Amino acid sequence: xxxxxxxxxxxxxxVFNFVHTQxxxxxxxxxxxxxxxxxxxxxxxxxxxxxxxxxNTIDPEGVYLRARRRLKRREYFSRGPNFxxxxxxxxxxxxxxxxxxxCIDGFSMKIIWLKxxxxxxxxxxxxxxxxxxxxxxxxHPYSMRGDMGTENGLVAVMQTLFAGDEVTIPFxxxxxxxxxxxxxxxxxxRKKCCQNELDDTAQVWNTHYIRRSREYVFHGRPVNMYLYxxxxxxxxxxxxVDDDVLHFCRSECAEEDEYPCEEEILSWDAFTWRKIx
Numbered sequence: 001x002x003x004x005x006x007x008x009x010x011x012x013x014x015v016f017n018f019v020h021t022q023x024x025x026x027x028x029x030x031x032x033x034x035x036x037x038x039x040x041x042x043x044x045x046x047x048x049x050x051x052x053x054x055x056n057t058i059d060p061e062g063v064y065l066r067a068r069r070r071l072k073r074r075e076y077f078s079r080g081p082n083f084x085x086x087x088x089x090x091x092x093x094x095x096x097x098x099x100x101x102x103c104i105d106g107f108s109m110k111i112i113w114l115k116x117x118x119x120x121x122x123x124x125x126x127x128x129x130x131x132x133x134x135x136x137x138x139x140h141p142y143s144m145r146g147d148m149g150t151e152n153g154l155v156a157v158m159q160t161l162f163a164g165d166e167v168t169i170p171f172x173x174x175x176x177x178x179x180x181x182x183x184x185x186x187x188x189x190r191k192k193c194c195q196n197e198l199d200d201t202a203q204v205w206n207t208h209y210i211r212r213s214r215e216y217v218f219h220g221r222p223v224n225m226y227l228y229x230x231x232x233x234x235x236x237x238x239x240x241v242d243d244d245v246l247h248f249c250r251s252e253c254a255e256e257d258e259y260p261c262e263e264e265i266l267s268w269d270a271f272t273w274r275k276i277x
Contacts (some may be wrong), residue, residue, distance in 0.1 A: 010044040018042065023062075023217045037208045041200075061236065078107035081226045084172075085141040086182040087130075089120035089151060096265035100198070101126055101151075105135065105141075106181045107234060108225035111202040112137070117256070122155035128253035130155045134246065140240035145172040145181075160247045162241050162255055189259075206261065 019035060032052040039046055051139040056063050068242040078084055087103040099120035103112040113129045120126070134140050146152040163170035205222065212219040218232050230237050 008045060011047055012046075012050070015039060015044050015046050015050070016054055016058075018044065019051065020058050020071065022082075023055070023059050034208070037204050041204055041207075043130070048247065049094040079124065080229045081105055081107050081110070082137070082139070082141045083107060083143065084181075085144045087126070087144065087146045087152065087155065088182040089126075089149070091120070092119075101129060102182060103129070104182050105222075105226055106145075107229070108222045109181070110206050110222040114198045114202045116198055119149045121149070122254055123151050124252065124254035125247070126151045127154040127158060130158060131250045131253055134241055135234050137238060139240050142154040142167060142237040143170055143172060143237060145174060147175060148173050154252065161249070162239065 014021065022035065032048065032055050035055060036048050036051045038047070039051065061102070082105065084106040085103050086106055086246060087101070090100040090102065093100065097118065097172075098116055099118060100114070100116050101120045102114045105112055112133050115123060115129050140159060142163075144155070144159050146155070152171075152173075156173075160170045206226075207221055207223055209221050210219050217224060218234070220232065225232055
């Protein structure tokens with residue numbers, strides 16, 4: 001079959017330096033599979049086992065703590081891509097002026113949007129994220145799920161408007177802790193990241209491989225599951241939106257901020273936390 005072992009691996013020292021920089025810059029939250037995906041995205045060719053050994057050397061305490069963790073997860077099922085989008089806000093960085101909001105597809109776990117700005121509680125800001133996503137994906141999901149926060153109110157109204165009478169429950173309200181699809185993903189985001197870093201995190205996530213598990217029926221790469229549902233015995237559920245209705249809804253949204261956080265935050269050095277000007 002003319003099979004051969006790969007021999008064109010990257011320089012081990014270069015990879016080690018890259019991994020060390022990632023751990024010291026973003027904290028000890030990188031599992032070896034996630035770090036392996038980041039190395040691939042940056043053009044390195046390396047074995048997963050080598051990444052695991054590097055993390056054991058660079059961050060032994062982090063590896064030990066992650067190995068001790070045991071979580072019981074709920075079972076989740078979705079009919080296909082765009083059947084249900086889950087949205088939520090991440091408030092842990094609000095004290096630093098960084099307000100993060102995200103939406104994820106329940107079936108493929110593909111990130112629909114991942115945004116940082118000055119506010120994650122302004123309904124018009126979240127509505128703009130929603131309208132941008134609809135224009136990008138050329139349609140709206142069959143249903144959505146979010147918590148009872150006021151920031152989701154305008155999105156719920158727009159989703160109901162788009163769905164019309166064809167969908168019984170176009171927007172599902174529930175406790176934030178019960179919105180498991182997006183809540184579980186916040187753990188992936190934590191300490192990994194500012195918009196450029198969020199974009200990089202989203203791209204890595206969408207192209208990584210989700211392993212088979214007892215809690216979740218489907219497995220594969222989120223981007224493939226989202227674009228080719230027929231390969232996973234699922235159906236596409238995106239729904240078209242009238243251009244005039246979409247234009248009207250966009251007029252109700254807030255414009256994007258020039259800076260993703262309060263301007264005062266920008267006057268402080270990110271490493272020494274001393275005022276620059």
